[in-house]
Amino acid sequence: MKQRSQHLYPVPVRVEDLASLVRLASSRWDYIPHLIAFRHGQQTIIAYLQTMPLGKVNIPMLFHTTAPEPVKKYVVYTALEKEETRLSDQPETGRYISYPIIHADPPPHILEKAITGKHVRKIRGIEKIKVKALDSIMRLVSAMTDESFSPPVWCYRSRNGYNLAVLYPVYEYYDSIALPFLYYVEVEEKPPAPFIAYSPTLGRESIRYTNSVSDTRYSYGRLIFLEKFIV
Numbered sequence: 001m002k003q004r005s006q007h008l009y010p011v012p013v014r015v016e017d018l019a020s021l022v023r024l025a026s027s028r029w030d031y032i033p034h035l036i037a038f039r040h041g042q043q044t045i046i047a048y049l050q051t052m053p054l055g056k057v058n059i060p061m062l063f064h065t066t067a068p069e070p071v072k073k074y075v076v077y078t079a080l081e082k083e084e085t086r087l088s089d090q091p092e093t094g095r096y097i098s099y100p101i102i103h104a105d106p107p108p109h110i111l112e113k114a115i116t117g118k119h120v121r122k123i124r125g126i127e128k129i130k131v132k133a134l135d136s137i138m139r140l141v142s143a144m145t146d147e148s149f150s151p152p153v154w155c156y157r158s159r160n161g162y163n164l165a166v167l168y169p170v171y172e173y174y175d176s177i178a179l180p181f182l183y184y185v186e187v188e189e190k191p192p193a194p195f196i197a198y199s200p201t202l203g204r205e206s207i208r209y210t211n212s213v214s215d216t217r218y219s220y221g222r223l224i225f226l227e228k229f230i231v
Helices: 018-025 109-116 134-144
Strands: 011-014 035-040 043-054 057-066 074-078 084-088 097-103 127-130 152-158 161-171 178-187 195-199 206-210 219-225
Touching (some): 011 109, 018 035, 018 043, 018 057, 018 084, 018 219, 043 109, 134 178, 134 195, 134 206, 134 219
Parallel strands (some): 011 057, 152 219
Antiparallel strands (some): 035 043, 074 084, 074 097, 152 161, 161 178, 195 206, 195 219
């Protein structure tokens, strides 16, 4: 049997912690995605699979982090009043969303291979556009947000501090199906909270970091803290 080609494996992206991973999963509002847990050496990995349109294909992305022990059956999450992320053996309702954890045993070959690959995999072909200030990023987030999706805002280290970035796919771009633009802004320090609250009318244009998404007067950017980015 021939060995699987490297390009068939998902592109691994390591996030800082479980909260960032679930914050990413919570950007979908039309369904509740599941997370995958599996042993990797002496650790347990929790992962979330997502795709990104690029050209005529969708690129599989494996977002993952080391799980706190012991891993249970659900991740219970809320961003109301104050963000809370914890493991539980039973689903909870009310202001919580419960993301099921699927325990894989043995470890899925395609996921383990993606994580243990010798070469750092990056996605080529993404056009990067630097913007002047965070307000441009949040206007884009606000325009992309609808009843089923809120685009994540990627946060990762740069030479001068941190970048906050949003991927925006331009569909039917010449002979390709989609060309992703990466709009990003440079900030000196890591954001102090997991969300960016934005309103174009409160105080003319109001932007602030916040620990919850409770105030309905604002639209929100969900910050996903990454160890490294994919471009």
